[in-house]
Amino acid sequence: MASPESAVNGPTMTAGAASKSLRNAFGGVIAFIILVLIGVLAFSIRLFSVIKYESVIHEFDPYFNYRVTQFLSKNGIYDFWNWFDDRTWYPLGRVIGGTVYPGLTLTAGTIWKVVNSLNIPLSVETVCVFTAPIFSAFASWAAYLLTKEVKGPGAGLTAAALLAMVPSYISRSVAGSYDNEAVAIFALVFTFYLYIKTLNTGSLFYATLNALAYFYMVCSWGGYTFIINLIPMHVLLCIVTGRYSSRLYIAYAPLVVLGTLLASLVPVVGFNAVLTSEHFASFLVFIIIHVVALAYYIKGILSPKMFKVAVTLVVSVGLAVCCAVIAILIAVVASSPTKGWSGRSLTLLDPTYASKYIPIIASVSEHQPPTWPSYFMDINVLAFLVPAGIIACFMPLTDSSSFVILYIVTSVYFSGVMVRLMLVLAPAACILSGIALSEAFNVLTRSIKFQLPGIAGNPSIASEENGSSTVVAPNDIPKTEEAAKEKPAKKNRKKEKENVEKKPTPSKTEKRLLVLPLEASVIAVLLLVLLGAFYVVHCVWAAAEAYSAPSIVLTSHSNDGGLHVFDDFREAYSWLSHNTDVDDKVASWWDYGYQTTAMANRTVLVDNNTWNNTHIATVGTAMSSPEKQAWEIFHSLDVKYVLVVFGGVVGYPSDDINKFLWMVRIGGGVFPHIKEPDYLRDGQYRIDAQATPTMLNCLMYKLSYFRFVETDGKGFDRVRRTEIGKKHFKLTHFEEVFTTHHWMVRIYKLKPQRNRIRGKTKKSKSSRSVSSKRDVRGKRNPWH
């Protein structure tokens, strides 16, 4: 953005004439104030959700994180590591301490503890709600530091301001969005900063800090594999382009050694840090950089002739060893079915992988590839500025700018595979756009300035040279003063010199050639400011309207301007928590698992962790089975209540009927008697009169539409915009126990097994038809 830069320059202008050191001090103070303001901006733009809705945890995963934080703050860190959670994945349970990325939880828990020890009585919930905005401010500062290392403080401030309000990041870090990404983006950018800092200084101190920052990132998010693959890629790039230096070695080798050791301390990573393919690149490059270091060393002590001999010797031996090692590696990797990659990583490498093999990953909307509008929505004008930033990074190409280029290229690819990874793209886009904007302003203001003192330079003849050929601005009398003021405005320029250590005098003459006409520069500056303004408007709109909804509370505006609140989810969870037995098991699709455990405090079968595909498939099978079979499956799992989400009354589109095909697919993936075509009529998913009987008799259909027809007499579903197929039916094995105000959540209870009447049982046992039926059932129900 233009504002911070011009603000840096503004006050320094007046001070500039007086004393340079004073001006520098002013510059530092003002840059500091701007950074503070950027932090405030990053924090406060994320508070729309609190102001428009309430201070509440959002969506699904944050509820789990919140619950874990509550546990942590209540029971302490050691109990947290050993926590076996029996309220989820019934009857399997889940070892939370060993399967969760603890970074976010520990961060919020620490904040809570510190704040409370200072006698500021904040609740755990408040701390959780505001963790994400706080860390977005940190992330902006980290972006400043990183960009400053690459292209100087002007670009740094611009990038920080851009990152503070980039919609893509806002979507994951509004107040209440208490998710891993909230702290992970800060950790990611900060790790990159420390890497670049080490690369620029060659300081072992920063290398150690870098390993610690990497450790924090590993604690926070599974996306740490991005770091541990991107940095080796960059190192390799530097080596290949002949940029090897001892600074590169110091930046990389300690990171791999310390980083891997630290990463394996995190329970959820453990030995994966050395065993899985995601980490192999780092080790490979680790070997290569040592070989290269050795080669450079030998080259230094040997004469060129001797060196040639040594090279041939080493290469021939080295090749043989390499082949052997690679062969072993390939054998090891190939022996595992997924080639040592996790499902999600494979999805990144092969975008079609998930839809082919793992429907659970494919079923999550944030794992879908993004559409073009979502780029415009999420990074807005940055999408146009990034190419300019890439060009700016090539002039001149340094170690650090090549890293930024590599970062943007890889993240663009990843964001193209999964919407969710747009989040990784956002900082890169901000950094490059910051560089682009800053460079553009630099060139434009320089050309303005260069031409103004040009006029001021020969004022003695100004009176005589009215018709001169130089570009003369009409206002000429206060020129000298103006020129004096404009001089310091060129402060930006110093940042280039700072980094390109040998100040290139040839590039200076080049710069002089890059002067644009005055009018063009002024107009271009205005246009850039306009572009920035457009970006700000878009970001504020996105923060206020698009990304502030907590998704557990929905609102709609009635015709008279009143606000109507749909608080059905919490109504249902509250009902469950107060009016069912504390050990009752609630079955629902996995989306609602985290919320049910956190808000209703009831045991669930499956939740958003999705670690056990078979278990989820069992629930999917039950939902897609007819009532009786479903009852048997649920009964065998001790389920007492079944919860379905239904949007047909109010038109809430992400309800269970719309997710139902995924239940069929996931269920069918494990239990082959569930076949997707049975639920489709001519390949089309429908619930109206044309729907297949299998569809109309499955549990999900029945639970969603039970007595629905009586609401309006026709059974018109406002989501599917059609009348439902089967309107009047009764439930025999389930009974409705609660439906929320807008029918969005419906809870059913499994009816107890019917009393056995002796005479009848005998009769049915003797009858053949029933026994054959039982055989069928035995096949259908995986739990019998």
Place this chain on the structure above:
Amino acid sequence: MGLGLGVMRTIEFLLLIIAILSAPVLSDLILSKVERRIDLTSQIARIASTIKAENDGSSSVSEILLSIPEVQAKNLAYLTAKLVEGKGKAKTSGVALAVEPANPKGMPPALSFYTMILPKPLANGDSVTLDVLAAFTHSLRPFPEKITQADIQLVVFQDTAHYLSPYPVKVQSLTLKLPDARIESYTKLENTKGLGSEIKYGPYENLPPFSYSPVAIHFEANQAFAVARELVREIEISHWGNVQVTEHYDIVHGGAMSKGEFSRLDYQSKPQIRGASAFKHLVAKLPPRAHSIYYRDAIGNISTSHVRGDSKKTEILIEPRYPLFGGWKTAFTIGYGLPLQDFVFESEGKRFLNFSFGSPMHDLVTDSITLKVVLPEGSKYLSVSTPFVVQQEEEVYYQFNALAMLMEPFMLITGIFFLFVTCIIYVHVDLSISKSSASYLAKLQWDDVRATVQQIQNTVNQCLSTHEKLEASLRDLSRTGDVQACKAARKATDGLLKELSKELKPLISFLQSSPPAAHILPKVEELVAKERELQERLMAKHSTIVDSYEKKLGGRETENRVASVQQKIVALRQDIEDLMEYIDEI
């Protein structure tokens, strides 16, 4: 309907009566007239009795006993007695009497006794009239105990038609006020009249002590049976002007348990029929000027509430997240702020908080209440006075120094002050341990270098301003045409510049001699060289212009002659500036 229960209860009471009849009569008091009115329109049974007592004995009587069957006594929530003064229409209820639990000897064990202490003993033949008000919770028993969503809720109330008293009663009557709804059945004795929603027993005359005649009334009651199983109230006083009240409710519907399905469809389409026994909302009457009201539960804000306020009260209508049917539970928290001056008063150097003890909710039975009063830090000499009959105001006395409320802001200010002081000290104090270490010496040297560079920069700046003078003289020339003055100016600046460059020499040589300046030296030398070049160019330009002026050449020609020099000058200026900035950065 209700008979099974009734029979059991009757047996229980018969046993009780047998026990009662064997008890001795206490004193010579006679109750000449007892009128009881029982209000059953809400879930709380309110019994208002007017008792006229006469001393028929020889000795004076100073206390009167009230007896309540223990089954009822455990539900007693409220009991007061007042003396009625005056007669006929001028009756006013006067002094409240002290009512204390008593345990007189020789009384049947199934009764609880309370004694009312009269302000002055009752002499022989005197009479006194009393108003006794008692409230019982949980005394309406749902029957049947489990109903479906569509059923109406029926309750049974049991009492005695004859006033149970250790004294003989001359004339008595009992009136029951029921809600305007169906009456399923009621015990019919002699002199029983049912008038709409009212049932009247009596008058009965001349009954002996401990007369007992059980009656049971079975009727429809669909009013809210809201019971707070637990209520925690927190009152926090801040002397900055706010009393913050937080109330945590744990509510259950105490009526007939609901069984079977709950159908939202039925409830929405016919809430009066298919959800008659449920209650949707509660009303809390808060003090006037209540502000910052919130209503939430463990999982967030509850959006269904409405606040109405006027000068006498603030009424808040709160709807739980879902309607409550029999046996359903919910929990929520409400909180509000009140102006300090309305509730905290000062007298004799002490402050006291005067606040109502119970819940502000209408028709809410509270089973257990905890009241916490949080006084500001620094409060001393606490004492509590609760004129302890429930539903009364309580007072908390304490001493508080007004200065103490400045303590926390002061702490904050001090903390930040010391933070800054620490920063200042850190920046200004030389923390190096060894004064002779290499790095320390290097630092000192570096400081010298920086100072020198600063001096050089200053000198160069002076040169630059001298150049400005030269330019100014040229401008004067074009305006006044005074060639001599211009030449003089050149001479003067020339001398000045020479002096300045003399000044520069030792500085440069110092830099050359000191090793830490090695990396900065080339830049500085370049700067000085550039500056010298600039001087020369300027002089050349100056002399050219003066020369052409003397030769009276035209403006264009002068310009042509100067143009190349001028371009150089601009470029040099730019370079010098860049160099200065670069050196600054180092």
